Amino acid sequence: MSSDSNVLDLSEVIAVTPVEKHGGQRNKDGFSDIELTPISCSRFAVHYVEKKRGRVWRPGRVTFKCQDPTVCREWIDRLQERLNQEYLRPRRLLVFVNPFGGKKRGVQIYQQKVAPLFDLARIKADVIVTERAGHAQDLLQELELNKLDGIVCVGGDGMFSEILNGLIVRTQQEAGVDKDWLAAELVRPHLRIGIIPAGSTDAVSYATVGVNDPVTSALHIIIGDCQPLDVSSVHYRSQLLRYNVSFLGYGFYGDVVRDSDLRRWMGPTRYDYSGFKKFCRRKIYEGEVAFLPCADQGSSPYDQIRCTEGCLVCKQAGEKNKPTPFNPSEEPRAVETFGPGGWQRVRGRFIAINAATNSCACKKTPKGVSPAAHLADGCTDLILIHATPRYRFLGHLLKHLTDSDRFNHSFIEVYRVREFKFRPVIIEETEDEQVEDEEAGVLSRRNRRRNTRRNSVWNCDGEIIDQPAVDVKVHCQLIKLFARGIEETKQSSCWPVGCFCA
Structure with missing residues (x-):
C-alpha cells in the first residue's frame, strides 16, 4: 500500500449512495445533498464518520469513479450488503x-x-x-x-x-x-x-x-455503538421510587433542584440562580448513612485514570456480574454484616450527600462530580460533605471548574459502594406555649416538646424525590446505550475498541 493511501474502517461507514457526475454539494450543516441517479451511473459516494477535534464527529464523504456503470452498481450492492451484515446497526x-x-x-x-x-x-x-x-x-x-x-x-x-x-x-x-x-x-x-x-x-x-x-x-x-451502563434503583420501605444512572444528591443539590424546578421559565440559567441562593443559605442536615463498600473492585474514587472507551475495569466488572436467571419462587433475603468487609455507618451533620454512578461530567464541570467514576463497574461513588464554613465549601465547588482534586478536604469523605442507605435524624425542639388557666383566668407559660423534620429532597438525575429516607442499590450494566465511552487519543490502559455487552 502506498504512503498516500487512505483506509476507511467499514464499521464507521454511514452509507453508500450513487451520485451525479459532478457529485453533491454540502449544505451549511455539513451534510451532502444527495441525488439518486439511474442504474447507469458511474460514480458512487461512501459516507463515513469523520472525527474532528474535541470528540466531535461529522459526516464525511469520498466519491469513487468507475469506467463501467455495471461495476459501479456492483460496488454499491456489495458495500451495502456488507453494511447490512453489521448486526449492531439499528434498522428501526x-x-x-x-x-x-x-x-x-x-x-x-x-x-x-x-x-x-x-x-x-x-x-x-x-x-x-x-x-x-x-x-x-x-x-x-x-x-x-x-x-x-x-x-x-x-x-x-x-x-x-x-x-x-x-x-x-x-x-x-x-x-x-x-x-x-x-x-x-x-x-x-x-x-x-x-x-x-x-x-x-x-x-x-x-x-x-x-x-x-x-x-x-x-x-x-x-x-x-454499544456501551453498557450501571443503573441505581432508589427505594423506600419496599417501594421503588425511581431508577437513576448519573447523579443522586441530598442536601445542597436537592435544595437547588427543588428551587430551580419552580423557575423553569428562566431556562438553563435557573440552576445558577438557585445554586447561588442555596449556597448563601447553607443549610445543614443531620442523618446517618450506611453503605456496602466495593472491596474487590480494584479501583478507587481517588484514581487518576478516567473511564474511557473499552475500559478494562468495566470489562472485568461485566464478566463478574453475569446475569442469573430469575426465579419467581425465590424468597427475598437481605444480609447485612457490619464491620470489616461488610456494611459501614457514618453519622453526622452534612451539607450534601451525593452519589455519582458515573463522572457526571458536563460543560460546566468537564471532569465531573467524581472524575474517576466508571460507567459500568457496578458501583457508585458516595460523597459525604460534612458541615463546614461557607468559604471552605466554596473552595470545594470551585474545584469542579478545574482539574484540581475536589476531594482533598478534611470535611469530605468518599467511598466506592454497591449499596447505601440514608436515614435523616429527627430533631427535637422545645418551645414555649401560652395556655389559659380557666380557674385563675390568667395566661401562663409551659414548655412543650415537639418533633420536627428539617429535611431536604433528593436530586435524582434532575428530578425530585421528596422522600428523604432511601435505600439505593447499583445494578451492574443493566442497560445499553448507543455510545462507546469517552474516546482518548493518547495511549491508555484500556482495551481496544469493542462492544462487550452481554
Missing part, C-alpha cells in the same frame, strides 16, 4: 422528542440535524413528540417494542430518565420480576437507548460520549 428506531426541554429546540434539532442522517443511513424512525411530563414513560408501557432495534430520546437528562424508567419497569413486568424488591436480580432490557442532547445540562450524553453535540450522537447511533 422509536424516537421521542421533547419540545419543552432546554431552549425548546428539540423538534428543530431532530428535523434539521438528525433526521437527514437517519434517512441517509436507511433507518426507519417512528417519531413521537411528547406533550407533557411523563408522556414517554406512559407510552412505553403500551407500545409494541418487539420490532424495534432501539429507542432514541431528543431532549435532556429528564427525558432520558423517563425513557430509562419506562423501559426498565416494562422489562421487569414482562419478566415477572418484582421491581419493588430491593434484592431482586433485574432483567436487562434488550433495546439500546440513544441520546440526542437537547436539554439544559445533558450530563448523561457528555459522560458517555465526551461532548454534547446532536450530530455526533446521531452518528454513534447509526454505526451501532
Whole structure:
C-alpha cells in the first residue's frame, strides 16, 4: 500500500449512495445533498464518520469513479450488503422528542440535524413528540417494542430518565420480576437507548460520549455503538421510587433542584440562580448513612485514570456480574454484616450527600462530580460533605471548574459502594406555649416538646424525590446505550475498541 493511501474502517461507514457526475454539494450543516441517479451511473459516494477535534464527529464523504456503470452498481450492492451484515446497526428506531426541554429546540434539532442522517443511513424512525411530563414513560408501557432495534430520546437528562424508567419497569413486568424488591436480580432490557442532547445540562450524553453535540450522537447511533451502563434503583420501605444512572444528591443539590424546578421559565440559567441562593443559605442536615463498600473492585474514587472507551475495569466488572436467571419462587433475603468487609455507618451533620454512578461530567464541570467514576463497574461513588464554613465549601465547588482534586478536604469523605442507605435524624425542639388557666383566668407559660423534620429532597438525575429516607442499590450494566465511552487519543490502559455487552 502506498504512503498516500487512505483506509476507511467499514464499521464507521454511514452509507453508500450513487451520485451525479459532478457529485453533491454540502449544505451549511455539513451534510451532502444527495441525488439518486439511474442504474447507469458511474460514480458512487461512501459516507463515513469523520472525527474532528474535541470528540466531535461529522459526516464525511469520498466519491469513487468507475469506467463501467455495471461495476459501479456492483460496488454499491456489495458495500451495502456488507453494511447490512453489521448486526449492531439499528434498522428501526422509536424516537421521542421533547419540545419543552432546554431552549425548546428539540423538534428543530431532530428535523434539521438528525433526521437527514437517519434517512441517509436507511433507518426507519417512528417519531413521537411528547406533550407533557411523563408522556414517554406512559407510552412505553403500551407500545409494541418487539420490532424495534432501539429507542432514541431528543431532549435532556429528564427525558432520558423517563425513557430509562419506562423501559426498565416494562422489562421487569414482562419478566415477572418484582421491581419493588430491593434484592431482586433485574432483567436487562434488550433495546439500546440513544441520546440526542437537547436539554439544559445533558450530563448523561457528555459522560458517555465526551461532548454534547446532536450530530455526533446521531452518528454513534447509526454505526451501532454499544456501551453498557450501571443503573441505581432508589427505594423506600419496599417501594421503588425511581431508577437513576448519573447523579443522586441530598442536601445542597436537592435544595437547588427543588428551587430551580419552580423557575423553569428562566431556562438553563435557573440552576445558577438557585445554586447561588442555596449556597448563601447553607443549610445543614443531620442523618446517618450506611453503605456496602466495593472491596474487590480494584479501583478507587481517588484514581487518576478516567473511564474511557473499552475500559478494562468495566470489562472485568461485566464478566463478574453475569446475569442469573430469575426465579419467581425465590424468597427475598437481605444480609447485612457490619464491620470489616461488610456494611459501614457514618453519622453526622452534612451539607450534601451525593452519589455519582458515573463522572457526571458536563460543560460546566468537564471532569465531573467524581472524575474517576466508571460507567459500568457496578458501583457508585458516595460523597459525604460534612458541615463546614461557607468559604471552605466554596473552595470545594470551585474545584469542579478545574482539574484540581475536589476531594482533598478534611470535611469530605468518599467511598466506592454497591449499596447505601440514608436515614435523616429527627430533631427535637422545645418551645414555649401560652395556655389559659380557666380557674385563675390568667395566661401562663409551659414548655412543650415537639418533633420536627428539617429535611431536604433528593436530586435524582434532575428530578425530585421528596422522600428523604432511601435505600439505593447499583445494578451492574443493566442497560445499553448507543455510545462507546469517552474516546482518548493518547495511549491508555484500556482495551481496544469493542462492544462487550452481554
